[in-house]
Amino acid sequence: MANEIFDRETLLDLTVNMIPLFIIAFFMVAFAVFPLFGRGDLLAMAVQYGLLLVPFVALAVLTYLSGKAIAGDEKRSTVFLQGQATVDEPTELHEYESQAEAAAVDDDSPAELESSDGETTQNDDETTRN
Amino acid sequence: MQVNGQLALTVLMGVFLVAVAAWLARVENWRTYTPLAGGGGAYGQEGYTSEEKPSGLIRWLTTVDHKDIGLLYGTYGLIAFAVGGLMVVVMRVELADPGMTLISNTYYNSLLTSHGITMLFLFGTPILAAFSNYLIPLLIDADDMAFPRINAIAFWLLPPGALLIWAGFFPIPDIIPAQTAWTMYTPLSAGLGNGNQANAGVDLMLLGLHLTGVSATMGAINFIATIFTERAEEVTWANLDIFSWTILTQSGLILFAFPLLGSALIMLLFDRNLGTAFFVNGGDPILWQHLFWFFGHPEVYILVLPPMGIVSYVLPRFSGRRLFGFKFVVYSTLAIGVLSFGVWAHHMFTTGIDPRLRASFMAISLAIAIPSAVKTFNWITTMWNGRVRLTTPMLYCIGFVSNFIIGGVTGVFLASVPIDLVLHDTYYVVGHFHYIVMGAIAFAGFAGLYYWFPLYTGRMYQRTLGKAHFWLSMVGTNVTFFAMILLGYGGMPRRYATYLPQFATLHQVATLGAVILLAGQIIFVWNFVQSWLEGPKVENGDPWNLKEDNLYTAEWNWYDRKLKTAVADGGEEEEEEALTDGGQAADATETDDDAN
Ligand code: HEM
Ligand SMILES: [Cu+2]
Numbered sequence: 001m002a003n004e005i006f007d008r009e010t011l012l013d014l015t016v017n018m019i020p021l022f023i024i025a026f027f028m029v030a031f032a033v034f035p036l037f038g039r040g041d042l043l044a045m046a047v048q049y050g051l052l053l054v055p056f057v058a059l060a061v062l063t064y065l066s067g068k069a070i071a072g073d074e075k076r077s078t079v080f081l082q083g084q085a086t087v088d089e090p091t092e093l094h095e096y097e098s099q100a101e102a103a104a105v106d107d108d109s110p111a112e113l114e115s116s117d118g119e120t121t122q123n124d125d126e127t128t129r130n
Numbered sequence: 131m132q133v134n135g136q137l138a139l140t141v142l143m144g145v146f147l148v149a150v151a152a153w154l155a156r157v158e159n160w161r162t163y164t165p166l167a168g169g170g171g172a173y174g175q176e177g178y179t180s181e182e183k184p185s186g187l188i189r190w191l192t193t194v195d196h197k198d199i200g201l202l203y204g205t206y207g208l209i210a211f212a213v214g215g216l217m218v219v220v221m222r223v224e225l226a227d228p229g230m231t232l233i234s235n236t237y238y239n240s241l242l243t244s245h246g247i248t249m250l251f252l253f254g255t256p257i258l259a260a261f262s263n264y265l266i267p268l269l270i271d272a273d274d275m276a277f278p279r280i281n282a283i284a285f286w287l288l289p290p291g292a293l294l295i296w297a298g299f300f301p302i303p304d305i306i307p308a309q310t311a312w313t314m315y316t317p318l319s320a321g322l323g324n325g326n327q328a329n330a331g332v333d334l335m336l337l338g339l340h341l342t343g344v345s346a347t348m349g350a351i352n353f354i355a356t357i358f359t360e361r362a363e364e365v366t367w368a369n370l371d372i373f374s375w376t377i378l379t380q381s382g383l384i385l386f387a388f389p390l391l392g393s394a395l396i397m398l399l400f401d402r403n404l405g406t407a408f409f410v411n412g413g414d415p416i417l418w419q420h421l422f423w424f425f426g427h428p429e430v431y432i433l434v435l436p437p438m439g440i441v442s443y444v445l446p447r448f449s450g451r452r453l454f455g456f457k458f459v460v461y462s463t464l465a466i467g468v469l470s471f472g473v474w475a476h477h478m479f480t481t482g483i484d485p486r487l488r489a490s491f492m493a494i495s496l497a498i499a500i501p502s503a504v505k506t507f508n509w510i511t512t513m514w515n516g517r518v519r520l521t522t523p524m525l526y527c528i529g530f531v532s533n534f535i536i537g538g539v540t541g542v543f544l545a546s547v548p549i550d551l552v553l554h555d556t557y558y559v560v561g562h563f564h565y566i567v568m569g570a571i572a573f574a575g576f577a578g579l580y581y582w583f584p585l586y587t588g589r590m591y592q593r594t595l596g597k598a599h600f601w602l603s604m605v606g607t608n609v610t611f612f613a614m615i616l617l618g619y620g621g622m623p624r625r626y627a628t629y630l631p632q633f634a635t636l637h638q639v640a641t642l643g644a645v646i647l648l649a650g651q652i653i654f655v656w657n658f659v660q661s662w663l664e665g666p667k668v669e670n671g672d673p674w675n676l677k678e679d680n681l682y683t684a685e686w687n688w689y690d691r692k693l694k695t696a697v698a699d700g701g702e703e704e705e706e707e708a709l710t711d712g713g714q715a716a717d718a719t720e721t722d723d724d725a726n
Contacts, residue, residue, distance in 0.1 A: 013458065013461060016461050016462050016465070016504050017461050017462070017464075017465045017501070019500050020498065020500045020501060023493070023496060024493060024497050027493035031486075031490075031493075036485075036489075037485045037489075044486050045486065047484075047486075047487060048484075048489065048490045049490075051472060051490035051491065051494070052490050052493060052494065055469055055471070055472035055497075058468045058471075059465055062465075062467075062468050063461065063464065066460075066461065066464050069367040070368050070457065072367075073367040077366050077368070077369075078364070079368050079369060080369055081452060081681075082372065082452060083269065083371040083683030083685075084682065084683060084684070085271075085365045086271040086365065086684045086687065087683065091680055
């Protein structure tokens with residue numbers, strides 16, 4: 001079940017939190033290999049690793065839970081453009097993306113929706129750009 | 131005799147309270163407050179409509195409407211910003227020459243303490259609560275906050291908090307202002323030694339701080355409950371906007387950080403007044419630093435996450451495209467939230483703690499820099515090749531990004547132990563965090579105040595003045611705080627009212643910068659007040675032309691509906707013509723959309 005939610009896309013989104021996790025892991029290994037201040041004091045060592053381990057675990061857990069909540073909701077229900085879920089005529093994200101891709105194929109302009117691009121833009125009458 | 135006096139006072143106080151209660155009971159007919167008593171309108175938000183809202187001052191004292199409370203928070207925050215700002219202007223003027231000239235050294239220390247506490251607790255946290263209170267229910271389509279009355283109580287704890295914090299400055303006999311700096315390090319703050327910090331003014335300040343902490347905690351619980359339970363059905367976790375995400379994370383941080391501050395403050399008060407031995411009298415003064423910074427570092431992220439949310443929300447609207455890597459920003463916000471609890475001792479590298487622990491704190495501090503940097507790249511990529519419109523809010527967003535880079539990079543340097551051993555307690559640190567608190571947090575606040583100005587005032591500000599405000603703030607910030615970074619490299623220690631003559635030039639540059647900042651903020655006040663009262667009315671639900679780029683969002687949709695249904699919002703004098711359904715009010719002034 002987990003793999004249904006954590007597909008490639010979601011894992012890609014989560015890389016942003018993998019990097020800090022990796023950095024913390026890196027330091028844990030580094031401190032183990034080069035114990036600059038000696039291995040003598042067990043309590044100090046325990047606190048030293050605890051200070052790295054607790055944030056590591058907390059971040060991993062929160063990343064997992066939030067990834068599950070967000071990606072799960074993506075699968076379960078419609079995703080709209082950011083902040084548009086409750087506006088009167090919302091645009092769905094996949095619609096927007098496929099149009100943006102089509103626009104990008106047409107010309108090399110940045111992959112964005114042009115204002116004249118059909119149904120999803122509501123008020124063509126208001127195009128007072130400058 | 132003593133007892134009789136106290137008894138008399140107690141009775142007097144009791145009579146007074148009963149009188150107040152009686153007055154409050156008579157002044158309003160409280161039974162009319164049943165929601166939707168009369169024609170509440172079609173929209174959930176109007177649960178408390180014009181009929182139920184009393185008018186004038188009473189409205190503001192009794193309101194439980196999240197929008198009104200948002201405005202109260204905003205007013206409060208801006209007043210505190212003015213107070214804290216004027217305090218620092220006096221300090222900067224004093225620092226224009228090396229000796230003690232304008233004010234005494236002890237008065238300097240009092241101002242320093244008050245400036246810090248005012249800006250962080252009375253301006254920073256409340257101004258963010260202003261945005262979240264006004265906007266979150268609109269963004270997630272909730273009727274109001276989950277607990278409207280707790281919301282009101284949380285705000286009303288703040289004014290007494292401010293009075294207590296500033297108590298030392300009022301002409302009360304035998305009460306002097308605290309001079310402990312905002313970090314309140316023991317043993318100084320425990321009132322020991324030859325200093326004067328055993329004074330009751332310090333106790334009052336600690337109590338005031340405690341009140342603001344209770345207020346922030348109540349607000350945070352309210353936001354967590356609201357965002358978890360009051361979202362409309364369509365607003366799934368995948369559809370939750372970035373500002374709400376940052377507020378949710380911020381509330382989580384507040385929930386874990388502020389109660390700890392509260393406990394530490396109580397312990398300090400006990401040490402001061404009841405002879406306990408937590409930090410002094412045989413206790414450990416370093417314990418205070420641990421407790422304080424376990425709160426204090428999350429606090430800096432409590433202050434910076436919602437501004438990041440505002441920038442992530444506003445900046446794409448003027449870049450003509452949606453936010454690049456929206457989910458990166460969400461996940462990195464959560465990562466910052468967690469990691470911010472694992473870095474506190476980077477403020478204590480020089481206290482002589484075990485070097486192994488220092489190393490761990492350094493590691494987490496370097497790891498937390500990644501999610502911050504990721505966001506910066508997201509903002510830059512959003513603007514890259516976008517159709518950027520340099521409106522005032524957008525200028526502030528860009529200023530935010532630029533200042534945040536300098537503040538963040540200097541922070542990463544401080545996080546590495548060998549560098550911090552040299553730079554700790556110098557002006558470099560002051561430069562670092564002011565690039566963030568002034569250059570980034572206040573800038574994002576201004577971006578939000580300008581961007582949503584039409585939403586909460588129904589009017590438009592004057593754009594030339596807005597831009598003047600921006601440029602003076604941007605130049606002033608960089609002149610002031612870059613000079614401080616250089617001062618720090620030169621070895622100028624922080625928190626001194628006097629200094630060696632070799633630092634004079636850079637100090638004068640910093641003072642010049644502060645004067646430029648002051649000029650900018652005067653323009654802001656003028657623009658803000660005048661435009662609120664007399665600015666052109668915005669009769670268009672899309673003042674920033676967002677529909678054009680498909681960047682329209684829920685709060686403007688709400689505003690649009692409000693314009694179209696225009697039931698007079700209680701309180702203000704009833705404008706008859708505004709009651710017409712559907713159409714626009716007769717005196718519709720052309721919208722000044724500031725889009726150039
Ligand atoms: C993003 C928002 C940030 C804010 C609001 C902020 C704020 C502050 C503040 C207020 C202080 C001064 C504390 C004092 O009174 O001594 C400070 C110091 C410090 N900051 Fe930041 N900071 C931020 C980001 C960072 C980052 C990203 C890092 C590093 C990864 C960092 C590392 C430090 C360090 C190590 C100190 C202590 C320096 C010393 O006292 O020697 N900060 N910061
Ligand atoms: Cu910190």
